[in-house]
Amino acid sequence: MKTVEHPLAVAYLEAVAREAAALAPERRNELLADLTEHIAVAFAERPARNEAEVKAVLDRLGDPRTIVATAREGETIVLPVSKWHSLAPLILLPVAGLLGVVNPVLGGIAMIAGVVLLWAAPHWSRRDKIIGTVATLPVPIALAGMAFTAATTAPLDPGLLTLVAPSVLVPAAASVYLLRAGRRMSS
Amino acid sequence: MAVPVTMHCMVPDVASKGGSGKAESQLRKGVLEYCVLGLLRTGARYGVELLEVLGTVNVMTTSQGTIYPLLARLRRDGLVDTTWQESPSGPPRRYYMLTPQGEAALAEFTEIWPHFRDAVDRFITD
Numbered sequence: 001m002k003t004v005e006h007p008l009a010v011a012y013l014e015a016v017a018r019e020a021a022a023l024a025p026e027r028r029n030e031l032l033a034d035l036t037e038h039i040a041v042a043f044a045e046r047p048a049r050n051e052a053e054v055k056a057v058l059d060r061l062g063d064p065r066t067i068v069a070t071a072r073e074g075e076t077i078v079l080p081v082s083k084w085h086s087l088a089p090l091i092l093l094p095v096a097g098l099l100g101v102v103n104p105v106l107g108g109i110a111m112i113a114g115v116v117l118l119w120a121a122p123h124w125s126r127r128d129k130i131i132g133t134v135a136t137l138p139v140p141i142a143l144a145g146m147a148f149t150a151a152t153t154a155p156l157d158p159g160l161l162t163l164v165a166p167s168v169l170v171p172a173a174a175s176v177y178l179l180r181a182g183r184r185m186s187s
Numbered sequence: 188m189a190v191p192v193t194m195h196c197m198v199p200d201v202a203s204k205g206g207s208g209k210a211e212s213q214l215r216k217g218v219l220e221y222c223v224l225g226l227l228r229t230g231a232r233y234g235v236e237l238l239e240v241l242g243t244v245n246v247m248t249t250s251q252g253t254i255y256p257l258l259a260r261l262r263r264d265g266l267v268d269t270t271w272q273e274s275p276s277g278p279p280r281r282y283y284m285l286t287p288q289g290e291a292a293l294a295e296f297t298e299i300w301p302h303f304r305d306a307v308d309r310f311i312t313d
Contacts, residue, residue, distance in 0.1 A: 016252075027259070030259050031255060031256060031259065034234065034255035034258070034259065034281075035252060035255060037234065037278065037280075037281060038234050038235060038238075038251075038252070038255065040277060040278045041233065041234070041235045041274075041277055041278060041280060042235055043277070044274070044276050044277020044278060045235065045276065045277065047276075060251045061250065061251050061252040062249065062250020062251060062252045062253065063250060064252075066250045066252070066253060067250060067252035067253050067255070067256065070253040070256045070257070071255075071256035071259075073256075
């Protein structure tokens with residue numbers, strides 16, 4: 001980034017930065033770099049720098065709000081999603097089935113939390129959320145099976161494995177899919 | 188590019204207020220990027236240079252700064268490519284040039300535009 005020193009230009013760029021707070025960081029930096037370069041080049045091409053000329057350059061650039069509004073139009077809506085929020089459901093859903101082996105109630109809580117976070121996240125489409133939720137269906141089946149068999153048989157019953165395996169593998173596969181889908185949406 | 192040169196000065200951006208500049212602002216939104224691609228047809232240009240040419244017709248830019256989000260989008264979409272070039276005066280300039288994709292987009296627009304213009308003329312004139 002080229003340095004622009006004139007206080008009016010600095011104030012102008014600061015105003016742009018403030019308005020651009022809602023943009024994704026790389027878009028904001030890109031816009032600021034482009035405008036800084038513009039000002040530096042415009043100053044270099046008309047070297048006599050009295051205040052009126054500096055003002056004229058900035059006036060021609062226009063209202064920071066208008067510029068940022070234009071930048072926002074071209075932006076697919078990128079809502080800030082914390083890394084935690086985007087990863088948590090992907091971990092919780094496959095883990096719910098495993099947790100259920102230890103304690104079906106704990107497994108149930110993990111599953112519900114996972115589904116709630118999945119639907120609350122803005123960076124998956126409705127279709128992706130339905131896929132994620134449907135893939136979670138083996139979990140309550142496994143949990144119910146475990147709650148039932150825990151009362152009657154030994155905990156390491158081989159029959160239990162046929163319940164646990166899909167309740168881990170199917171959501172895990174969905175998590176991989178959702179991870180990719182989420183990246184696609186937010187890029 | 189055949190753009191009617193109007194005689195008024197810098198048009199304030201009144202699109203949001205739905206005033207007399209609304210039609211102009213909406214048209215500009217649709218065609219500005221193709222005007223930029225058209226300007227790059229003959230060779231690479233840098234931002235300030237592009238704006239100087241666009242500024243020779245009053246309808247194409249009101250707020251010069253809005254060209255930069257547009258250029259950034261063209262860059263991201265792969266329609267233009269950029270290189271930095273040193274200048275004898277002042278900082279290096281970022282030059283924009285058409286990519287083959289940009290050339291294709293411009294060719295498509297150039298093909299459509301006369302039909303579009305004629306169609307609009309047909310409906311709004313007797």
